[in-house]
Amino acid sequence: MEKFFLSEFPELSRETLRFIKKGFDTSYRAFSREYGDTIEAVFDPVLYFLVWFEKLLQNSPWPLVLICFLAIIYFGSRKISVTIGSLFAFLLIGIFGMWEDTMSTVSIIGVCTLLSIGIGIPVGVLMAKSERAQRICTPILDVMQTMPSFVYLIPVVMLLGIGKIPGLLAVVIYAIPPIIRLTNLGIREVDSEVLEAADAFGANPRQKLFQIQLPLALPTIFAGINQTIMMALAMVVIASMIGVKGLGQPVLKAITNQYFAMGLFNGLAIVALAIIFDRVSQSFGHRIQQHRSGARE
Amino acid sequence: MSEIKIQIKNLYKIFGKNPRSALEQVKNGVNKDELLEKHNHVLGLKDINLDINEKSIQVVMGLSGSGKSTLIRHINRLIEPTDGSVVVDGEDVLKMNDESLRNFRRAKTAMVFQRFALLPHKTVLENTLFGLHIQNIDEKEANTRARRWIDRVGLSGYEERYPQHLSGGMQQRVGLARALTNDGEILLMDEAFSALDPLIRKDMQDILLELQDELHKTVVFITHDLDEALKIGDRIAILKDGIMDQEGIPADILLSPKTQYVKDFVEDVNRARVIKAKHIMSKLNGQDRDNAMFVDQDDFIDRFIDKVISDKPNCLIVKNKNNDEIGYLSTKRLSEILKR
Numbered sequence: 001m002e003k004f005f006l007s008e009f010p011e012l013s014r015e016t017l018r019f020i021k022k023g024f025d026t027s028y029r030a031f032s033r034e035y036g037d038t039i040e041a042v043f044d045p046v047l048y049f050l051v052w053f054e055k056l057l058q059n060s061p062w063p064l065v066l067i068c069f070l071a072i073i074y075f076g077s078r079k080i081s082v083t084i085g086s087l088f089a090f091l092l093i094g095i096f097g098m099w100e101d102t103m104s105t106v107s108i109i110g111v112c113t114l115l116s117i118g119i120g121i122p123v124g125v126l127m128a129k130s131e132r133a134q135r136i137c138t139p140i141l142d143v144m145q146t147m148p149s150f151v152y153l154i155p156v157v158m159l160l161g162i163g164k165i166p167g168l169l170a171v172v173i174y175a176i177p178p179i180i181r182l183t184n185l186g187i188r189e190v191d192s193e194v195l196e197a198a199d200a201f202g203a204n205p206r207q208k209l210f211q212i213q214l215p216l217a218l219p220t221i222f223a224g225i226n227q228t229i230m231m232a233l234a235m236v237v238i239a240s241m242i243g244v245k246g247l248g249q250p251v252l253k254a255i256t257n258q259y260f261a262m263g264l265f266n267g268l269a270i271v272a273l274a275i276i277f278d279r280v281s282q283s284f285g286h287r288i289q290q291h292r293s294g295a296r297e
Numbered sequence: 298m299s300e301i302k303i304q305i306k307n308l309y310k311i312f313g314k315n316p317r318s319a320l321e322q323v324k325n326g327v328n329k330d331e332l333l334e335k336h337n338h339v340l341g342l343k344d345i346n347l348d349i350n351e352k353s354i355q356v357v358m359g360l361s362g363s364g365k366s367t368l369i370r371h372i373n374r375l376i377e378p379t380d381g382s383v384v385v386d387g388e389d390v391l392k393m394n395d396e397s398l399r400n401f402r403r404a405k406t407a408m409v410f411q412r413f414a415l416l417p418h419k420t421v422l423e424n425t426l427f428g429l430h431i432q433n434i435d436e437k438e439a440n441t442r443a444r445r446w447i448d449r450v451g452l453s454g455y456e457e458r459y460p461q462h463l464s465g466g467m468q469q470r471v472g473l474a475r476a477l478t479n480d481g482e483i484l485l486m487d488e489a490f491s492a493l494d495p496l497i498r499k500d501m502q503d504i505l506l507e508l509q510d511e512l513h514k515t516v517v518f519i520t521h522d523l524d525e526a527l528k529i530g531d532r533i534a535i536l537k538d539g540i541m542d543q544e545g546i547p548a549d550i551l552l553s554p555k556t557q558y559v560k561d562f563v564e565d566v567n568r569a570r571v572i573k574a575k576h577i578m579s580k581l582n583g584q585d586r587d588n589a590m591f592v593d594q595d596d597f598i599d600r601f602i603d604k605v606i607s608d609k610p611n612c613l614i615v616k617n618k619n620n621d622e623i624g625y626l627s628t629k630r631l632s633e634i635l636k637r
Contacts, residue, residue, distance in 0.1 A: 191414075191417075193410060193412055193414040194414050194415075194416060194417075196375060196410075196414065197408065197410060197414035197415075197416075198427075198431075199375055199402075200373055200375060200402060200406070200407075200408040200485075201402065201403065201407070201408070201427060201428045201431055201475075201479065202399040202400065202401075202402035202403035202428075202431055202432070203399075203431045204399060207431055211416075211430070212416060215418045216416075216417070216418055
C-alpha cells in the first residue's frame, strides 16, 4: 500500500544534511586550528593559578591544610557543630585514601567559584541596570542551564583539547547562571523607596550601586553563590571525563569497571564536600543579613 | 515680606505614553476623566502656580490622588514635569544637568518620606550620616554633625540600632535627623507624619515646629490631614485632582473657602483653635473703651473666648507686641465667626 504522504516528515535529503554538518565541523576545526593557541594563551593565568592552588593544597602538610579549612569553616559558619562535623568528614576522607583527590576537587571548585563570582556579579549588575542586557542575557542563561553539558564539551575539547582548562570552562558554564540570575534579581528587588531617598540626597549611580543596591542584594547574591558551588560540585564527574583530576576520576573508573565500593566512597566524599560548602555558605549568608532579624549584634 | 525661595510656574504633569500631545489636549480644556477615557493619559498636575516664601512652612494638602506627592517631587526633580518651571533661588531646577542636579540636591534640599525610606542595612548613625557620606564629607566632622541631630530628635543611645528594631515614630525621627544633618535650606516632607499614631504624630509636629523656630528652613510639607495642615502651615495650598483649588494663610482658607471642595473640607474644623484675633479684627474706628477687653493679635480665639463669655465686654481691642492698639473685634463678629 502506498504510504500516506503526511505520515512521513518532509526532511532534508541525507546528502544535504551531511553537507551541512560537515561544513559546520570543518569550519569550526579551521577556526580552532587558527585560534586555539591564542585562546589557550588567554586562559594561561587561570591555569597557572589553578595548578599553583592545587599543588599548594596537595603538597602542604595535611594537618596544616586541615587546620586552615576548619578555621575557614568556623569563621564562615560560626557554628561549632559544623566545624566538628567537617573535621570528621575530612579525617574519614583521608583515612580512606581520598585526600589527594579531594584536594584537587576543592581546588577546582574553589577556582570555578571565584571565576563565577568574578564574572557573574558584574553581568548580573549589568542585567539589573539595563533592560536590553536582560533581554539578551536571559535566553543565553536558559541555554547554558538546559543544554546537556556533553554538547558544549565537544567544541570546548575541539578548541582546547583535554585538560584542566576545558574542564574548568565546562564547570563555569554550567555553574554560573544561578549567580547571574540571583544578582540580577537581588538588585531589582531593592525597595524603590530607598532608592528614591538615595536620589533625593544626591547619590550618583555608583554610590547607589555600592552603598545600597549591592549590600541589600547581598543575601540573594549569597543564595546564588551557594547554588553555584553546588552545581560546580555536580559537574565534577563530567569534568573528569575530559581530564580534570579529582574525586570524579575514581567514580568514572568505578563505572567502567563496576567497582561499587570505590564509586560509593568517592561519591560520599563529594557529598561530604557539598554539605560542608552548603552549610558554611548558608550560615554566612544568614549572618550578613542580621539587620533583618530582631537580634542585635 | 520675606523673599520667595521656590517659585513653581505653570507646572503640568501628565503620566502616559505620549504626555506631550496629551498636554495640548489639557491646555485646550480636556478634563481629567476625559483625558483618561479618550487618550489613556493620567493628569497628575494642571497649571500649578505656587510661590513659597523663604523660612516659612508651606503645606500642600489634598486627598490621595490629588497630586500632592507628585508636586513635592518636582521641587527636587525626582519627577520630570511635562511642562512648566520650578525656580529655586533664581535657578531653574528643570534646566540642570545630572551633575548640577545632584549638587543641588546635596547642598540645598533634604527630604523626609512617608514610609521613612531608611536604609535597612545601616544603623541609625549610618543612616543619619548618609547624606554627608554621599558628599564625601570628612568622617569625623560628619560624625559630630550626625550625633548632634540624633541627640536633638531624642534618639541618643540608639545610634547602633538598626531601623527594623525601632518603632515607627522613632524611625521617622531617624528620617528627620537624616534630613537635618544634610543641612539644606529646603526641607521637603512628603506625608512625613501620616504613617504614625495620632499621639506620636502630635509629638513629631511639635518637634518640627520647635526646630523651625530655631532653624528657619523653607519647609514644604505634604499632608492629607487638615488639622495637621492648620497646625503646622504658615500657608496652605489645597490640591484636588491635580488642580490647585485655593492657596493662602490658614485663617483665610477657613473664613473664605473659594470652592465647594474646600468648603466641605473646612466645615468641621474647630475655628477657635485656628483663627487668631488679628485674622478677624476690623480697623479701629473710635471705639468706646468702656468695658473693653484687650487681646494680643496672635491669640487664638479659644485663648480669650471664656473670658469674653464671663466678662461680657462691649468689644475687644487687639494689640500688637509693642502694645499698640491695632484693631477691634465686636462680640457680634466673634459669635458669627464661631457660628459659621
